[in-house]
Amino acid sequence: MSSLFNDLDVPYTASDTAVVEILENAYKLLKSRFYDRAKVEFNKALDEDHDLATQVVLALYRQMESSGDVEGLLALGVNVLNRDPGNVDLANLLGNAYRRQGNITQARNMYRHCLKHDPQFRNAAYNLAAMLARVPLFDGSAISAIAEFENLENFKYPEYETAVLENLVEQLRPPEAEEEDGRDTPAKEEPPKDETVEQIGEALSDLKGSGTEGAEEAGEPHPMGLLEHIEATMDPEDPDEYHALLNLAFSCLDKEEGRTAHLIFDKLLERDPENLDLTCFRILTDALQGETSSAEEQLNTFLKQHPNHRYANVNYGILLRRQRKTAQARTYFFIAHKLLERTKGEYNIATVLEEAERHEENEAARKALELYEPILDELNEPARINRVAGMLRTFNRPRNAQRAYKLTLKLDHRNTDAIKGLKEIRDGYLKELDKALRADQMAKAAELMNYALEITPSNELITRGIELFELTDNQRRVRELKELRDRLGAKATHRQVQAKLLQAQDFEAKRNYKAAIKAYEEAIRIEPRREVYKHMVALCERIQRPDLVEKISEWFNQKEGEYERQRREAKR
Structure with a gap:
């Protein structure tokens, strides 16, 4: 009696003993995360009895979906699909697994694979549309949504x-005919019509005879x-x-x-x-x-x-x-x-905002937040977003507040309230980080360091982060932070050089050539760049000082060589 087949509710006969044993072994390897070896065994089972093995794989696949073992799902499914490309059920399940993994390209390919083999396959059609809309719904849930x-x-x-x-x-319906009582009914004075009304009347006349008779006959x-x-x-x-x-x-x-x-x-x-x-x-x-x-x-x-x-x-x-x-x-x-x-x-989002504001006025922050938070990305008023961020901080949700403040800065990059709020959140992370280090909670400290770096990756904080991740032996993160430090340093250097270059060009325009050459020299001392050197040489030629060109060239080559040596040493 096979426990695997019983769990999956897949029937088999005594003649299937060989393939059952292979599938049992494949399943054990899969559970132990020996994916490559599991693939080999599943291939053997498919060779032994394709139909039964495919039935087991599909049942096993559906069972594994709930476990979240995406790597296992893909290892199992892709192998089988290669041998059975017309299996649209499996291709659809693979598409779902890729979506959960965040691999949109592969998910799209799988759903399209399904529809190529079966254009009427509803699950794949709806899953593809849901994926394109970035809605995390699958199969029946997607269809009903x-x-x-x-x-x-x-x-x-x-x-x-x-x-x-x-x-x-x-108001437009004519009054019912009254019994004749010998009295004349005075004619009702027509209201004056403006030009717009006359145009509408003409349009109404045009409509008569083209589908409006039915309404008029009905008395409407x-x-x-x-x-x-x-x-x-x-x-x-x-x-x-x-x-x-x-x-x-x-x-x-x-x-x-x-x-x-x-x-x-x-x-x-x-x-x-x-x-x-x-x-x-x-x-x-x-x-x-x-x-x-x-x-x-x-x-x-x-x-x-x-x-x-x-x-x-x-x-x-x-x-x-x-x-x-x-x-x-x-x-x-x-x-x-x-x-x-x-x-x-x-x-109407305005209706939601009005209700949220009423909760704010009544100091029911939690109720207001329940309405605001789902539509946070749709808000376009910095003051309102900052209020939401404040509520999130009140309920001790700094990560969400951090996101809200960053949305504010997208709308207004100089918003002082958002800048101040982010600084306070970062300081809070660093305070908790110090506590975690004292308690030897290195994993928590590393997490808090990453949160702080998301807000302000200053050179000092990056250096501290490198030291922390070296202690936790996270070499990948160490490399990332070193690269980040280099990029930020390069940007800062570029800004300094550009400032000196603009200053030199300004001095040139004012015919203050001595000050211009001095500014070019300062730019080269920050970072010896060929573009600055060329500007400097061109200036010397314009003011007819060829004697300076040779000296400047020799000096620049010396500075460039020193700079390259320093860069090579820094990489060691």
Whole structure:
């Protein structure tokens, strides 16, 4: 009775004894991390009974996925796939293993290998899209994650308030005929129309006879008529007018009435040109009017500028799917899924920020942090990011606070609060590092040193780090730090030389040749560079001092030789 086959729930018969023994031995070697020897045994098993060995390998592979032994998975799987390239299940599992390892290129190759052999293999198709979107979902989880978006028939936008639309319709509906009582009903005075209203009226007239009769026969006014009514009866300064227009626009999107929606979004964007949601929805109206290629191009450009816009990602996916670009569509659906997870399903990030601010005002820092932290990369206000960093430090999470302060410095590289915060975090690391050294906790000390070096890799700190890693016999890290020290030193030297070079050129422009030659000389003493030497010689020739050229050349060659000797000695 084989314990391996029982664990994997793989049936076998008495005639399979030979291959069972080989697989048992291969499994023992695999568990002991003797990967090369395990490969040899698995190859023997495949030669003995290809079908049974493949069945065991797949079952074993799925079992190993949960263990996180990526190296073992790859050692096992690649070998088998080479012998059985049509095994798409295994190729997909290998793709997953490569993804977990961070090897995106190999993961992509494996998923494409699957789809080459079986274009309808759903797991690989969804895994590839999830990988491109940088979403850590696999197989069934990946498929179910974007099912909501794939099932959408219309574009995604806020739901309109039916009460607002019903009220507008009611206002336009003619009053019921009253019983004749002998009294004349005075004619209702028509409201004055401005030029915009007249244009809308003309547009409405054009629409009649081209698909609008159904709505009119049903007694419902056409959306263009509702727009005309809003324009004629409501004050543009009134918030209710904006609210009515927006709801009418969403109703038009719902009914795929692109022309009216187009007019409304254009009008709203004139008032609020920076509103990204309105811009996104305005682009959708082009798609509804048959200008699909234009809408695709506009949304693509929009997403390059605003990659985290949730509505745009979903709607771009829908637009691509309508054009049968299914693989691309799924990638954008996964991006939307990732973004919406950050905001707990909320499409408007401003709503999340408002809620977080309320928690801050109520001194509920933990609740505020729960909302802020997932969207930290999307924040663009240094003051807000610094507040988040402060909360993280309050809850003793210096590494996360460090990341937040660095995001601030990307937006404002001179932000004093972020610089001060990073210095305090670094000082905290060094204080803990000293404690760890006194307690002979070398591994912890090394970790803290790396954290401190991430913030400010000063020459003094690098030297201290080299000494620490030499004590822990981490020669790889020692080499890295020495190379870092050399790079930083070279940058500092380059800055000094450039400063002297600019100074010399400035003196030349002012015809202060003696000071210029002195500045060139100082630059060469810092580091003898040919470019500086050439500038110096050219100056001597311009001021007709050929006698100096020979002396300068001899002196420069001497300095260059000394510098090279020092470099060689430093490398020993």
